[in-house]
Amino acid sequence: MTEPGFLRQPDARPMSEQPTVLPDKQPTLRVATMPADTNPAGDIFGGWIMSQVDIAAGVVASQRSRGRVVSVAVNAFVFKQPVSVGDVVSFYAEVVRVGRTSITVDVEVFALRHPTDPLVVKVTEATLTYVAVDLQGRKREIPTGVR
C-alpha cells in the first residue's frame, strides 16, 4: 500500500515531484483529504478529485452567469501527480471563456504535502464547460457587462 503523504519522510519524495508555490490568490476551494476518499492502492481516488474540480468550476461559472449552470463537457483533465491522505488540496478555478450560453473554466489543483516539511505540488489541471440554465433547465443567455 502507498504510504500516506502525511506520514512520508521528506527524503522519500519521488524524484518526479516538482515543488512549486501556491498561486498568490484565494483558492476557490480548499479541502483536507481523508482516508474515506482513497482507492484500493491507498492514494486519493481520481473520482473524488474530479468531483471537487466540478464543484470549484461550478462555483465560478454560477457566479459569472448569475444563476444556475449545468456541466456540459469535460474538455480536458490531466492527473499530473497522485494525491495522498493528509494532503491539503487547493482548487483554483478561473473563467477563461464566456459564450452566448456557455462558460469555460480552467481549474488548477495543488497539494500541500507533509506539513512538518511542507511541499507544494501541482497535481491536476482541468478545463470544463458549463451551460447557464433557468429554473426549468432550459439554456439561457449569460448576462453581459458583469464579471
Ligand SMILES: CC(C)(COP(=O)(O)OP(=O)(O)OC[C@H]1O[C@@H](n2cnc3c(N)ncnc32)[C@H](O)[C@@H]1OP(=O)(O)O)[C@@H](O)C(=O)NCCC(=O)NCCS
Ligand atoms: C447543457 C444543455 C442544456 C445544452 O442544451 P443544448 O440545446 O444541447 O445546447 P447547445 O448545443 O445549443 O449548446 C449550448 C452551449 O453549450 C456549448 N456546448 C455544447 N456542447 C459542448 C461541448 N461538448 N463542449 C463544449 N461546449 C459545448 C455550445 O457551444 C453552446 O455554447 P454557446 O451558447 O456559448 O455558443 C443540455 O445538453 C443538457 O441539459 N445536458 C445535461 C446537463 C447535465 O445534466 N449535466 C450534469 C451531468 S451529471
